[in-house]
Amino acid sequence: MKSKKPKSTSVMNRRQIFLAGASTGVASLFSPQAAIGAPIPKPRANGPGAYTQFGVKPFINCTSTYTINGGSAMLPEVIEAMNSASYYPVNIDELMEGAGKRIAELLQVEAAMVSSGAAGAITCATLACVAGGDPEKMQQLPDTTGIKGEVIVPRWSRSVYDHAVRSTGMKMIEVDTLDDLEKAFGPRTAMATGQVNLASEGNPFTLEQFVAVAHKHGVPVVMDVADRLPLVPNPYISRGVDLVAYSGGKIIRGPQTAGMLVGRKDLVAAAFMNSAPHHAFARAMKVSKEEVVGMVKAIELLRTGKRNRDAEDAEWRAWFRHITDTLTRIPGVSGEIIEPKDKQYYPTMKVVWDPRKLGITAGEIGKQLLDGEPRIMTHAGLKEGDLSNEMLLRPAAMWPEEYKVVADRLYEILSKAPAPREKPQRAKPSGDVAGLWESVIHFKVGSARHSFYLDAKGNNLSGQYTGRLVKGALKGHLDGNKVEFSSSGKFEGTSLQYTYKGTFDGSRMSGVVDLGEYGAANFTATRKA
Secondary structure, eight states: OOSSOOOOOOOOOHHHHHHHTTSSSSSSSSOOTSSSTOOOOOOOOTHHHHHHTTTTTEEOOBBOGGGGGGGOOOOOOHHHHHHTTTTTTOOOHHHHHHHHHHHHHHTTTTTTEESSSHHHHHHHHHHHHHHHHHHHHHTTTTTTTTOOOEEEEEGGGGGOOOOOOOEEEEEEEEOHHHHHHHHOOOOOOEEEEEEEESSTTTTOOHHHHHHHHHHHHHOOOOETTTTSSSSSOOOGGGTSHHHEEEEESSTTTTHHHHHHHHEOOOHHHHHTTTTTTSTBBBBTTOOHHHHHHHHHHHHHHHHHSSSSHHHHHHHHHHHHHHHHHTTSSSSSSEEEEOOOOTTSSSSSSEEETTTTTOOOOHHHHHHHHHHHSOOEOOOOOOTTTTOOSSEEEETTTOTTTTHHHHHHHHHHHHTTTTOOOOOOOOOOOOEEEEEEEHHHHEEEOOOOEEEEEEEEEEEEEEEEOOOOOOOOEEEEEEEEEEEEEEEEETTTTTTEEEEEEEETTTEEEEEEEEEEEGEEEEEEEEEEE
């Protein structure tokens, strides 16, 4: 029963959460075990049986647009359009041309194409800038010998999504200042790119300056604004950007695995030639006829007034006010609606509790929400060891009436939270771990040798971690013969984190390494002289 305290206060990472969810059986999503007084939403369509039949339980999604949690709630009209499209064969070249014209007309841009998500749009945009319409270059990639193979990107606008560019064989050339930017372009420069923060204030140079320098060298500018709403006029194209990529499964509320590329007509045409159904690098980035139709329907709803974003935001604020009114009956709990900075985004909500009054962490709340009925997925506990006293709620994947369930479940958990607990006392270290260690990490397939240097002061650990590609400071603690520490480092635009948990005995150490979204691996380590 939910009223019982969890057996463990450990926080699960996202992979552990989903593995746990897959093993919980085929119980109904909305069971009679829901919190007393909480309204039980009616099952949508034929209910959750599509998932529970093979042991996977869906949830109320308060993380909005996270891909790992299924993205936003697809609009019913989009679902209907995709269902209708599934019954009829069609030529994909003809469909993509017609769909692109319709989207371009609705968004008042030169051209548009439906892509396999925003990442697929960025890959196809890169291919357009490198190979254009040349079939030989299309076949040569990702080998860039003798052709353009560099992409300019501000260091502060890099991210894990750079893979969409790097996968084509491109080398990312980082710049920090306007002077760096001026000097970075050369005969091998194919494209200049960045994330949505290219348009933010306070950067070393403005978006307009970025565009001006790139265009002076005849280089197109491509922006990834995946989670933004496409406005008219387009706020990036109107400032000189050549191509802009959007995700369909975020605030557009279209198909989760679709997206779109909008902008310059010649580059959009080349991007499609480099993509499926054509046999080029992006052949694997296939978009189904159903997704194409669903994407067009989502944009039509947005631009023809059938979907009112102002009304939608107003409804979501009302949900948040209800949650706030419910939770603030508990001493020490508050709620705050966070308004978006522009019309491209949407309001979110932060719940905060006073740790001097309530002895519960965000990680523990996240686990209880997922263990209950119906399951509720939130940002609480998504990060390993989430000991914070606040959590974020985002609305774009929630269905009407679910906010009441969320409010009641959070009230139940927070109102029964224990009193603040004293900091746990760790046992005296059973030995000396200071020095250089060599670790062998055993992945599901393959292994790697990393090293770490540990400094120990009492129970506290500090030091340096060195992987094959990344390095960074580490921090952790000792508890008797137990050791735990974490370190992170960057490769290109990606941050990689290693969290070690194990035991030591003299010159040997063993246990598990948490790899974040990449799962976990066993490790053994030996002390080096």
